[in-house]
Amino acid sequence: MPMFVGVVAGAAVLALIVVVTLFKLMWRVAEPNEALIISGSKHRTEGLEEGMGFRIVTGRGTLVLPGVQAVRKLSLDLNETELSVDCVTHQGIPLKVRGVVIFKVGDDFVSIANAGRRFLDQQKLMAERVHNVFAGHLRSIVGGLTVEDMIRDREKLTGQTRAACGTEMEKLGLIVDSLQIHEIEDPTGYIKNLAMPHAAAVQRDARIAQAEANRLATEAEQASFARMAEATRDSEILQAGYQAERDKAGAKSRQAGPLADAAARQEVVVQETRVAELEAQRREQQLQADVRKPADASAYEKRTLAEAERDARISAAQAKAKETELAASAEATRVKAAAAAEAQATEARGAAAATATRATGEAEAAAARAKGLAAAEATRAQGLAEAETIKARAAALAENQEAVVAQQLAENWPQIVAAGAGAFSSVDHMVLLNGADGLSDLFAKALTMGGTGLGLARQLLASMNETSGANGTGEMEGRGGGAAAVNGFPGTAPLTQKVPVQDEEV
Template identity: 35%
Template sequence: MFEFLLSPIPGFIALAVVVFLIGLIYAKTVYKNAGPDEALVITGKKSKKTIVDGQALEESGQRVVHGQGVFITPFFQKAFKISLRSRAIEITAVAQDQNGVTLTVEAVAIVKVGDDPAAIRAAAQRFLGQDKNIDGFAQEVLSGSLRSSIGGTNVMTIIQKRDELGSSVLATARESLANQGVDVDSFEIKGITDENDYIRDLGRAEQAKVRRQAEVAEHQANREAQEAAILAEQAIAEAQNTLALRKAALQLDTDKASAEAAAAKPLAEAKAQQSIVQQQELTAQRRASLRKAELESEVNAIADADAYRIRVTAVAAAEAAVAAANADRDSRIANAEAIRAEGQANADAILARGTAEATATRLSAEAVAEQSEALIQLRMVEMLPEIARELAAPMSNIDNLTVISTDGASQLTKNVASGFTEVDGVLKSTMGVGIRELLGNLVGGVAAGAAAVKVSTPVPALTTAQQADVDHALAAPAVEA
C-alpha cells in the first residue's frame, strides 16, 4: 500500500480529477442555455456596418439566442437572460367621448417581450433586470391609447362595437410598445360606466318603447285570450248540446233494447228450458245406453269369471288327480320296495340265524362229544341262579314275617343256608361234585381251558345277572322283626 502511494499512479489519478473538475467549471462558464420562455442576449462583439441598396446599415454586436444553448468566450463575452413570459395588465381609463360624455372604461391586455431579435435587444436595453417595469410602461401606453380612442368615438359606438375600440387602441399603442420591444397579444374591453347615468338613460327610451310594445302585446294577447275563451265556451256549449242529443238518442236506443230484451227474456227462457229438456232426454238416453252397456259388461264379466273359474278348477282338479295318482304310484312302489327289502332282510336274518344256530349246535355237539363232563358242570353252574331263585321265591312272596325263635332274626339266615347245604349234598350224591367244587373248577379254568382248545367259540363265563342271582340266593333277605 505504501509503495502504491509512492508510485506515480496516484499522482496521475489526482491530476485527472483536477483536470475533470476544471473542465466542468470551464464548461459551466463557457456554455449557457436558455429555457423555452427565455432568451439569451450575448454581448462583447463589435458592431458591423454593411451597405444594402446604397444605405449603410449597422449590425449590432449583440447576439440573441432563443430557447437553446450557446458557447461564449470567457472574459470577452457575457450572456444575459430576459424573460419572454406573457403578463396580464388591468387598464382603467376615464375620458370624454366626442359628445363630451365622461366615461370610465375598464380593459385587460396581455403583453410580453417580442419574439424577434430586434425586439428582444430593445427590451434588453430598456428592461434587463427590471421586468416589472414592463407592466407599468405598457399600462401607461395602453391607457393613453384607450383615452385617445374614446375621444374619437361616441358612447353608442363604444357600447355596440367594442371590438372596434380594442382594435383602435392596439393600432395606436402597438408602434409605441414595439419601439420598446414589447408586444400585445390581446386587448379586451371589460366594462363601460359613467357617473351621470347617461348610459342608463340611453336605454330608458328603448326600455319604454319595449315596455309599451310589451303592454300592447300583452293587451293583444289578453284580447286574443278572451276571444279564444269565448270561442272555447261556445265550442263547449255546442259540444254539450251535441252530447245531450247523443245521450238522448243513446237512451232511446237503450230503452228500445231494454224493451226488446224484456220481451225476449220469456222466449229465451222457454227456448232455454226446451234446450234443457232436450239435453236431459239426451242425457237420459245416454245414461240408459251406458247402464245397458254396464249391465252387459257386468254379465259378460261374471260369465267370463265363472268360465275362467270352472276352467281353472278343472285344470287344478286334473293336475291334482294326476299328482295324486303319481303320488299313489310312488307310494305303492315305495311300499313294495320296503316290503321286498323287509322280506329280504328277514330272509337274510333267518338264514343267518339258522346258519349261526346250526354252527352253534354243531360246535356244541362236538364240544359235548369231546368235553361232556366240563359242559355238564358248566350247565350246572348256569342253573345255580335258577335254583337260588326258586329257593328264595317263597320268602319273596311274604309281606310280613314274624320269627319266633330264641336266636332272633339270624335264624332265618340259618334256614336259607341249610337249604343250600341240602342242595349241595344232593349234587354230591347224584353228580359226585358239590357247589364248592363246581365253582372252584370254573374259577380255576379247567373246564374253560379245555373247551377253548377244542371249540372255536369260547364257553362264556357267568354274566353279571347270573352272578347277581347267585349273590341274592346266598344273601339273607331283609326281614322285618
C-alpha cells in the first residue's frame, strides 16, 4: 500500500513536470519592441482581412502548438538610413543632398502585417529599400526647386519629400519618425558665389564694427592718457603751490625781524604825528578861547552899543522932527484961522479978499517949510547914528581884523564855493589822466579861490592899518557916504578877485 502511494505521487510529480515543460514550450511572450507573427492555422485578427493565415501578437503572451504553428518575430525598433542623393535643380545646377531618415514598423496590425509580408526574412535590407524610395522622390522634388528655395526653405523640401513618400512607406508598413536634410553640397560653387555678396557685406560690416571698436578703444586710451596727464599736471601744480607756500613762509620768517623793526618805527612815527596833531588842535582851541572869542565879544559889544546909540539918536531925531512938524502944523493952523477970521472980518470989503488969499498962501508956505526942516533934522540925526556905527565897526576891525575877516568868510563861504565851482559850468568835456587824484586837485584849486580872497582882504587891512598909523588916528572914518568897510560892512564895496577860468582838457 505505501508503495502504491509512492508510485502515484511520483506519477503525479512527473505529470506536473511534463505539463510545465509543455506549457513553457507552447507559451510565447511578445516584447514591447517586437511583434509575434504566428502562422500554421487559420486565425482571424482584428483589423485584418479574413483568411490571412497568420496571427499577430504584440505586448502579451500566447500559446503556440509546436509542430503545428510557427512563431517568428518582427522588430519594432527604430531604424535609420543615410541619404546621399545626387540631384539637379530646376536651374540645371547639380547638387548632392545629404540627410537621414529615421523610420520604424508601424504599431498597428495593418502596418505590422504589411512589413511582415515584405521584410520578415529581410529586415536587414529594410534601410536600403527605404533609401531607394527616398532617393527617387528626393530627386524628383529637387528637380522642381531652385537652389535659393532649397537654401532658404529646407522645411519645404523636407515636407514635400515626406508627403511624396508617405503612400509608399505606408504600403511597406513603415512610418517615418524624422527626415532631416543635413547638407546640400555644391560641386560647382554656385552656393558659394551666391553667398559671396552677403559674405562681403558681412565682412564689410565686421570691418566697420572692428574699426569702430578700435576707434572707441583709441578714444578711451587717449582719454585715459589725458586724465593721467591732467592728474600729473594737478599734482605738479599742487606741489609747486606747496613749494611756493614753503618759500613764502621762509621769506616771511626771514623778514619777520626787519618788518617788526619797521612796524615799531612806523608806530612811533604815527604816535608822534598824532601828538603833533593834538598839540596843533590844542593851540587852535587856545587861540579860539584867548583871541577870537574875546575879540568877537568886544566887537559884538561895541557893535551893539553903536547900534543902540544910533537907534537912540534916530528916535530922538524922529521925535524932534515930529515935534517940529506938529508945531509947524499948529502954527499953520493958527495962521490959517487968523487969516480966515481976517477974511471974514473983511468979507464985506472987496479989497480984503486979496489980503486973505495972500495970508493963506503964506501960512501954507510956512507949514511946508517947517515940514522940510523937520525931515532934514531927522535925516541928519540918522546919518550921525550910522557914522557912529561905522566908526565903532572900524575900531573893532582895527583891533581884531583876522577874527572879523574869518567870520565874514565863514558866513559867505557857500557863495565863495559856488563862485569857484562856476568856473566849470561851461566845460563840456574833461579828461583826467590821473583819476581821482586829478579830480581832487582840480576842485582844490577851485576852492582855493576863497583862500585867495582871504589873502587879499588881509593885505588890504594891513595897508589900511599902516595908513591909519601914519595919520596917527588908528581908525577909518566914513562920514558923508565916503566911509570904507570890508567884507560886507555897510558903506563898503566888496573885495573881489576875478580869476579867469578857461575850458581845458587835461
